[in-house]
Ligand SMILES: NC(=O)C1=CN([C@@H]2O[C@H](COP(=O)(O)OP(=O)(O)OC[C@H]3O[C@@H](n4cnc5c(N)ncnc54)[C@H](OP(=O)(O)O)[C@@H]3O)[C@@H](O)[C@H]2O)C=CC1
């Protein structure tokens with residue numbers, strides 16, 4: 001996702017620096033640019049590439065690691081928080097904006113979700129298998145002008161962005177969806193189509209209902225009908241898709257389970273309510289994490 005957003009923003013005229021932990025990837029991107037395959041075809045777009053330590057000051061820091069790496073990535077560019085930079089997370093899961101706000105001033109933190117689909121094509125390529133949207137807002141409502149400025153920037157890159165004043169609803173809805181389908185699919189080692197059974201639907205619906213109840217304790221009102229319709233759509237139309245959590249599991253990487261089901265369970269505990277199905281799925285995924293037994 002980082003390469004997709006970097007390439008689109010650079011193509012639209014922004015000065016962009018890609019930061020990564022993979023020196024070979026940085027070298028390829030520095031030397032050859034990002035090979036972008038999107039709805040406009042295939043082209044190479046020049047961007048700067050840097051280690052975190054050497055990252056130059058910026059107006060916007062866009063965080064696009066997997067959630068498991070959020071804190072280390074944010075700490076590695078902490079020097080950028082000294083300037084005027086806003087920081088934006090469009091990652092999956094909950095808690096990423098709060099992690100940004102530990103380093104960047106809360107009034108500089110922006111958050112949201114995106115359904116742009118992207119796959120890295122090593123060493124320096126990225127493919128978007130379709131188009132998407134970005135919904136973003138500010139952690140602090142007084143920072144709405146900063147959110148509007150980023151929407152303009154992303155729109156110049158034709159990323160279809162909008163300022164969503166209820167962005168927490170969008171973030172929690174995506175977390176509910178991911179907590180249900182990504183976790184089940186990872187536990188069962190099946191693409192989304194394999195979840196379309198009465199038991200699969202019952203378990204996924206239970207996770208969605210538990211997440212709705214937890215979110216309500218924080219005055220975040222989620223739309224149950226919309227979420228169930230989204231689940232139905234995915235079960236019917238994304239049968240062959242392996243959710244990112246399953247892809248991480250198959251590649252031997254840590255998954256985003258703690259940022260998704262794990263955060264929902266923590267929020268449930270804080271509110272003094274139970275989320276037993278979400279918690280059980282979290283435990284089952286956790287048991288298969290690399291290095292656990
Ligand atoms: N891909 C998609 O279609 C979508 C993804 N998302 C969300 O966006 C986020 C990013 O996903 P995605 O782009 O797929 O993830 P990827 O794993 O493809 O890319 C993340 C990149 O961050 C690098 N990285 C790891 N640790 C650090 C660090 N400390 N500092 C800098 N870079 C680091 C990784 O390197 P290395 O590989 O060496 O670990 C990798 O190159 C996730 O939260 C995901 O759920 C949301 C919507 C769609």
Ligand SMILES: CC(C)(CO)C(=O)C(=O)O
Nearest residue numbers: 178181182242243244245
């Ligand atoms: C594409 C989608 C919505 C499928 O669960 C997703 O968010 C993921 O794979 O993480």
